[in-house]
Amino acid sequence: AQSVTQLDSQVPVFEEAPVELRCNYSSSVSVYLFWYVQYPNQGLQLLLKYLSGSTLVESINGFEAEFNKSQTSFHLRKPSVHISDTAEYFCAVTENSGGSNYKLTFGKGTLLTVNP
C-alpha cells in the first residue's frame, strides 16, 4: 500500500528566503506524485505534478519539485518566498496500477508561514 510522509508539520521562514518542504513516499510500484496547496478557508488546489519524463517539475508561481526515485522523495522548493505563499502544502501519491481510477493518498500537510 502507498503512503506519504511529510517530515515537517510547520515551516516558518522570512520573506525572500528559500524554502524546502520535504515529502517521502512508500510504494511497491511506480507512482505519480502531486503537491497541493490550501490557502486559509479554501479547498485544495493542484500546485504541480510528476507523471513521467523530466524529474524536475515546475509550477507557474515559482515552486519546483524533484522526483528522486532512489530516495523515494518529492521535495518542494522555492528560491524566494512571498508573504502570499503562506498556506498549507500537501504531498500526495497514487500508484500507477494501470486502471482508470486513481485514489490519492495524502500526507498530513506542512504549514508554511512566511514572515515579513
Next chain:
Amino acid sequence: NAGVTQTPKFQVLKTGQSMTLQCAQDMNHNSMYWYRQDPGMGLRLIYYSASEGTTDKGEVPNGYNVSRLNKREFSLRLESAAPSQTSVYFCASSEYLAQYFGPGTRLTVT
C-alpha cells in the same frame, strides 16, 4: 465554469441528527471523491465513485453513505451524526490523474 461546488458551507448538527452534503461538478469528470480533513491528519478518503453508478469505500467509510445521483452529482449522507464526525468535508472530481476540489463544508456535531 464553477468547477466543483458544495453545499452547505457550514452546518451544525446535534448528535443523532442526519444530513446530506451535496456536491456537483461541471467538468464532465467520471470520478468523484469525498474526503474529510482533520487537524494534523491530512485528508482521508471516505468514499469514491469511479464512474456513474458505482461507489466504493475509502479509508474511513464508517458512519457514512454516498449516492452517485448522476455524472455531475455525488452526495454524502450522515445517518446519525456523532461528535467524531466534526470535520471539514471536501468533495473532488477527476478525469485522469489530477483531482479538483470543492471549497469544503465545515460540519460541527454537538
